[in-house]
Structure formats: structure tokens, C-alpha cells
Amino acid sequence: MKRIENVLLWWGSKVVLLAISVWVAAIVGIFAGAWRLRWPWILYFLATVIITALVIQWTNAVRQRYIREAPLPRFLQRKLRETYPHLSTRDCELVERGLRQFFMACLRGNKQFVAMPSKAVDALWHEFILHTQAYKAWCDNALGFFLHHTPAEALGKKARHNDGLRRCWYWVCKEESIDPKAPSRLPLLFALDAKFAIA
Numbered sequence: 001m002k003r004i005e006n007v008l009l010w011w012g013s014k015v016v017l018l019a020i021s022v023w024v025a026a027i028v029g030i031f032a033g034a035w036r037l038r039w040p041w042i043l044y045f046l047a048t049v050i051i052t053a054l055v056i057q058w059t060n061a062v063r064q065r066y067i068r069e070a071p072l073p074r075f076l077q078r079k080l081r082e083t084y085p086h087l088s089t090r091d092c093e094l095v096e097r098g099l100r101q102f103f104m105a106c107l108r109g110n111k112q113f114v115a116m117p118s119k120a121v122d123a124l125w126h127e128f129i130l131h132t133q134a135y136k137a138w139c140d141n142a143l144g145f146f147l148h149h150t151p152a153e154a155l156g157k158k159a160r161h162n163d164g165l166r167r168c169w170y171w172v173c174k175e176e177s178i179d180p181k182a183p184s185r186l187p188l189l190f191a192l193d194a195k196f197a198i199a
Helices: 003-012 015-032 040-069 075-083 089-108 119-129 132-142 159-175 188-195
Strands: none
Touching: 003 040, 015 040, 040 089, 040 132, 075 089, 075 119, 089 119, 089 159, 089 188, 119 132, 119 188, 159 188
């Protein structure tokens, strides 16, 4: 990712807070008598809303491109094969794609909890998070926040985890153009463990 994109991503994540702060100050100033309310204020407000929406849309597009295209550390596939020796290089690439799907679901989940459904992808994610600096840099660029590791989950008694799995299901289905309510097949992230006979 280019340096300018990194700077713009950092500011892009702050634009909503900045816009709200400016308008709160303006409204307080109007009520305090520092400014008078005139028709150009409507134009300023509309310009703020439009610019904020465009910056948010651009930020999300850059983050999605980063998740899809940025290289993951090379050692991750080697570490995955140490955990699951029966996986081929092609299998490890599929698991890496599953991790990218998971990161995409986390981005689209807007900081809501997204559960990890795959043990194979979870192993890759766990190896990644052990290398804190590389993982933190990835999270900053891809998500805008540090994503804490939570182990792979199956549907169970904990409502939070069930909601997280449903959220993951919804977003990975959308990523693969699958109807989440009437799927024609399993999305990759949910199919990997069965495909590789990982229990």
C-alpha cells in the first residue's frame, strides 16, 4: 500500500468524528450568538455530508482491495503445513483465501463480533497473530482496528457466538454471491474443514 493511501486511510477513519465535532461546534456557536444562521449553512451542511460519505466509501474500497490483494507473510503457509501436514500448497492457498474472506466479513461487520467457523483458517489466523507487528500493521490497513483472535466456533449455547457465526455466514455468502437464506452451496470459509477432513 502506498504511503499516501496509508495517511488517507488514517484520516479517513477519523472523518466522521471530525465532521460531527465541527458541526457540534457550529451549532453551539449559533446558540451562543457567535454566528447567525443563514442559508449558506445548509450548503455547508450538505457539502459536509456528501464529502464524509465519499471519504467513507473510498476508505472501505481501499480496505477491501487491501484485504483481497495485499500479500500475507510467506511463513504462514509453512506454519499451517506444520499443523496440518496433509495439506498441499494449493490447499494452503485455499485456507489463505478463507482467511481473506474472514477479514472481509470483519470489515463489513462494522466492528461487530464475527466468529471464525473454520479450524484450518483459525490455525492460519493464530499463526499470523503471533507475529504481532506484522498482524497489527495488517489490521490497521485492512480493518482500521486491531482484531483480537477468538478460536473457531460452532453453533452452541452462547448467543454472542451464534450471532457472530450468523454474521460471518451472511457476509461470506454475500462475498461469493450466494443467497444466505437459500444457499446453493457452502461458501469457502464454511466448507474448508470438511474439504480437508479437519475435525
